[in-house]
Amino acid sequence: MKHNPYRTEKIAFSLLFLATIVVLLPVILIIGIIVQKGWPAISWEFLTAMPEKGMREGGIFPAIVGTLFLVLGTLTFALPLGVMSAIFLVEYAKDNVLTRLVKLAIINLAGVPSVVYGLFGLGIFVMFLKFGASILAGSLTLAIMVLPIIITTTREALESVPQSFREVSLSLGVSKWQTIRYSVLPHALPGILTGIILAVSRAAGETAPILFTVAAFYLPKLPDSIFDQVMALPYHLYVISTQVPNVDPKVRYGTALVLLLIVLSMNFVAIVLRSKFRKKKKW
Amino acid sequence: MKTAVETQDLNLFYGDFQALKNINLRVKENSITALIGPSGCGKSTLLRTFNRMNDLIEGVRIEGRIVIEGENILAGGTDLVTLRKKVGMVFQRPNPFPLSIEENILFAPKIHKTAAKADHERIVEESLKSVLLWDNLKDKLGKNALNLTLEQQQRLCIARLLPVKPEILLMDEPCSALDPIATERIEELMRVLKEHYTILIVTHNMQQAARVSDDTGFMLLGELIEFASTGSIFTNPSDQRTNDYITGRFG
Numbered sequence: 295m296k297h298n299p300y301r302t303e304k305i306a307f308s309l310l311f312l313a314t315i316v317v318l319l320p321v322i323l324i325i326g327i328i329v330q331k332g333w334p335a336i337s338w339e340f341l342t343a344m345p346e347k348g349m350r351e352g353g354i355f356p357a358i359v360g361t362l363f364l365v366l367g368t369l370t371f372a373l374p375l376g377v378m379s380a381i382f383l384v385e386y387a388k389d390n391v392l393t394r395l396v397k398l399a400i401i402n403l404a405g406v407p408s409v410v411y412g413l414f415g416l417g418i419f420v421m422f423l424k425f426g427a428s429i430l431a432g433s434l435t436l437a438i439m440v441l442p443i444i445i446t447t448t449r450e451a452l453e454s455v456p457q458s459f460r461e462v463s464l465s466l467g468v469s470k471w472q473t474i475r476y477s478v479l480p481h482a483l484p485g486i487l488t489g490i491i492l493a494v495s496r497a498a499g500e501t502a503p504i505l506f507t508v509a510a511f512y513l514p515k516l517p518d519s520i521f522d523q524v525m526a527l528p529y530h531l532y533v534i535s536t537q538v539p540n541v542d543p544k545v546r547y548g549t550a551l552v553l554l555l556i557v558l559s560m561n562f563v564a565i566v567l568r569s570k571f572r573k574k575k576k577w
Numbered sequence: 578m579k580t581a582v583e584t585q586d587l588n589l590f591y592g593d594f595q596a597l598k599n600i601n602l603r604v605k606e607n608s609i610t611a612l613i614g615p616s617g618c619g620k621s622t623l624l625r626t627f628n629r630m631n632d633l634i635e636g637v638r639i640e641g642r643i644v645i646e647g648e649n650i651l652a653g654g655t656d657l658v659t660l661r662k663k664v665g666m667v668f669q670r671p672n673p674f675p676l677s678i679e680e681n682i683l684f685a686p687k688i689h690k691t692a693a694k695a696d697h698e699r700i701v702e703e704s705l706k707s708v709l710l711w712d713n714l715k716d717k718l719g720k721n722a723l724n725l726t727l728e729q730q731q732r733l734c735i736a737r738l739l740p741v742k743p744e745i746l747l748m749d750e751p752c753s754a755l756d757p758i759a760t761e762r763i764e765e766l767m768r769v770l771k772e773h774y775t776i777l778i779v780t781h782n783m784q785q786a787a788r789v790s791d792d793t794g795f796m797l798l799g800e801l802i803e804f805a806s807t808g809s810i811f812t813n814p815s816d817q818r819t820n821d822y823i824t825g826r827f828g
Contacts, residue, residue: 465628466665466738477674
């Protein structure tokens with residue numbers, strides 16, 4: 295057969311196009327199936343009532359509240375720590391062995407499997423520091439997990455602020471910290487915000503880190519203090535899907551839908567913020 | 578005339594590379610002093626020693642003395658914040674903050690807390706009048722400064738310095754991003770400003786130095802080859818290398 299450049303062009307195009315479409319497929323299927331099968335379960339009662347009859351009926355209110363508490367707790371620890379260390383790394387740290395080591399550590403921290411964080415939290419916070427399985431221990435564990443996200447996005451946001459802003463500010467007799475506070479951070483804020491939201495959605499969705507550190511199998515009440523266990527959406531979903539027999543599939547899909555909505559809507563907000571930020575940026 | 582800035586045996590190193598060699602010069606008060614020379618001759622580096630902006634570069638080492646108002650600003654305990662309030666800087670590219678015109682001018686006084694809220698309006702007006710922008714911009718003070726023309730942006734950057742009450746203005750090729758007409762107007766502004774400020778300008782443009790400055794220093798490979806009144810540098814240079822440069826034989 296003669297070599298025909300038009301034919302190979304067509305084949306290449308079709309293959310590449312097909313590959314791209316295949317990427318779309320799982321997303322559409324996952325969202326489609328979960329919405330289709332979970333939507334009938336969603337009701338005011340489902341969202342605001344305690345679970346009943348061994349979690350086969352009733353609502354998922356404590357799991358939603360538990361997840362919200364965990365997210366809040368995670369941010370309480372990870373946000374100041376992550377943002378402050380990122381500011382130090384970008385604005386103050388000299389390029390030396392220690393700084394490079396710290397940066398390497400952050401990259402590696404991002405690559406640790408989440409179950410390892412769970413076991414680490416169990417060892418350090420639950421057992422060694424004797425917090426027990428609690429909101430405190432779970433939040434700390436999740437905080438360590440999302441630290442690299444917050445540090446990395448904050449660093450990128452700070453580095454994207456033009457060096458000239460710092461120079462001008464310093465040349466006007468403004469001190470280094472004031473320069474960071476008034477002419478760097480305000481311009482980096484949207485980027486930092488994006489990182490925070492991504493961290494939140496990660497913290498809300500992970501199961502393994504909370505498995506041993508906070509999540510309760512069945513606890514139909516709201517927590518009284520940060521030393522209480524709570525139910526959490528991802529773990530609750532795991533429990534009703536594998537540990538409890540005869541659960542109406544509707545309830546499972548409904549729970550999955552709620553979790554998915556929380557995480558996806560946060561990601562959506564992050565994407566919108568980021569694109570707004572890019573449009574506004576003129577330098 | 579009084580001396581505003583004096584350098585004594587100034588040497589500057591980037592690591593092993595010596596960027597400034599034994600510089601001695603005296604800048605007169607309320608005059609315009611131009612530093613000329615080919616790219617990489619160290620003129621910008623010299624300018625940036627006067628407000629210690631070179632401190633931002635890692636591995637920089639400076640020897641000698643720079644005396645401003647009787648004090649050696651290279652001495653250990655020098656307060657950089659005070660120094661930089663006294664010695665303002667205009668950069669090569671106009672670089673207003675992406676804020677409103679008003680906010681740009683009030684940026685420093687707000688942080689330094691040197692002005693009461695009631696004075697803000699007056700400061701904005703005075704600063705813009707000093708750079709001859711007030712009539713054009715008084716109705717759009719809330720507009721984003723990045724929407725101005727480059728010339729207006731550069732004027733605004735000069736205006737932004739004034740509320741800090743500097744005595745010396747360092748200008749690092751302030752017109753290199755501007756067209757000839759805008760350049761001429763900025764030069765006009767410099768002549769007005771020299772009534773109140775001592776101006777040091779680095780420029781690539783020999784005609785500009787000849788037009789605007791009172792004294793001129795010619796630099797080559799980190800050395801100050803010749804420093805004299807602008808008239809004598811351009812009509813009767815004492816060094817052959819200066820003569821070669823101003824007649825366009827190299828550079």
